[in-house]
Amino acid sequence: MQSSIDRSSLLPFYHQLKQILLGEMESRELKPGDRLPGDHELCERYGVSRTVVRQALAELESEGVIERIKGRGTFVAHPKTPEGLVQSLTGLYEDVAARGGHLRSQVRRLEVVPADAQVAGALDVPPGHPVIVIERLRFVEEEPWVLTITHVPQEVAPGLVDEDLTQESLYALLEGRFGVRLVQGRRSVEAAVASAELARSLGVNRGAPVLVLRSVSVGEQGRPVESFVAFHRGDRSRFEVELSRRQGAPPRPLMIVTD
Incomplete structure (x- = not known):
């Protein structure tokens, strides 16, 4: 498991940091609601800029892995x-x-x-x-x-x-x-x-x-x-919705309902 940024790698730093954090969450068996290190601590620990940290965390958040709560910190997300x-x-x-x-x-x-x-x-x-x-x-x-x-x-x-x-x-x-x-x-x-x-x-x-x-x-x-x-x-x-396509079936228009 990667534990530090490989500066000779062609992979972007934010991607490497994202994979490191995922590995740490798994190895430490973190549960939903457990707190993660803050931006400043991550910058110092891995020797990367705040921009790199923010991009890595943004991707994890968009994928539903973490949740960031303003004024409180970053936490392992509850699975949807x-x-x-x-x-x-x-x-x-x-x-x-x-x-x-x-x-x-x-x-x-x-x-x-x-x-x-x-x-x-x-x-x-x-x-x-x-x-x-x-x-x-x-x-x-x-x-x-x-x-x-x-x-x-x-x-x-x-x-x-x-x-x-x-x-x-x-x-x-x-x-x-x-x-x-x-x-x-x-x-x-x-x-x-x-x-x-x-x-x-x-x-x-x-x-x-x-x-x-x-x-x-x-x-x-x-x-x-x-x-x-x-x-x-x-x-x-x-x-979640399962979809199927039927040959010859008439098309159904997208319905947009406004008040």
């Missing part, structure tokens, strides 16, 4: 969890469980409310129609991960307000207890920044990046039975 929620009609509970992880929910709201215009449009019901609203702060391995607000028409699952959703999958309840089979859906992802209130919930700084996942699920009768908006921490999540 790949999620397949965009390409398949699964919930976060099933997605995390499939990877052997543990998810629990802090249920902040579970009650019947009249649908506002936006919810009514998503669920294809008239405004004021009774819907069950479920607001959950969801933890993966006891770390706040996503804030989800879900709406379900009351008649779809009338006893849902009496269920304990802290450790239970909503989709499993809908299908197993209320006989609602989800057959298709529509999901979209957009980038946003955390408001002060959302930042407090997710344990991030105000203005931190979040991924907003919006979804409408349709049942066997062809009517919407559930909609949600989920605010995922941008530093913990990434969405």
Whole structure:
């Protein structure tokens, strides 16, 4: 393992430093959250300029290996969890469980409310129609991960307000207890920044990046039975989509939605 800058090498100094730091993180078995030496210390230790250090760290940061927090320092980054929620009609509970992880929910709201215009449009019901609203702060391995607000028409699952959703999958309840089979859906992802209130919930700084996942699920009768908006921490999540190209299939235009 390279431990110093080889000044006779044709490889740029920043690339060599990057490889040295990767090797050190592996050999020292550093874990997410462990602190790395500061810029000044790296300059002195390896005899390189601050420009070299900054470029090496910038590449490591862009690759998700480290995270730099202003005023605090440089740390080994928490790995972003790949999620397949965009390409398949699964919930976060099933997605995390499939990877052997543990998810629990802090249920902040579970009650019947009249649908506002936006919810009514998503669920294809008239405004004021009774819907069950479920607001959950969801933890993966006891770390706040996503804030989800879900709406379900009351008649779809009338006893849902009496269920304990802290450790239970909503989709499993809908299908197993209320006989609602989800057959298709529509999901979209957009980038946003955390408001002060959302930042407090997710344990991030105000203005931190979040991924907003919006979804409408349709049942066997062809009517919407559930909609949600989920605010995922941008530093913990990434969405993966598998693509295929079919010969002769008509092209689908890129959809750009503006408010």
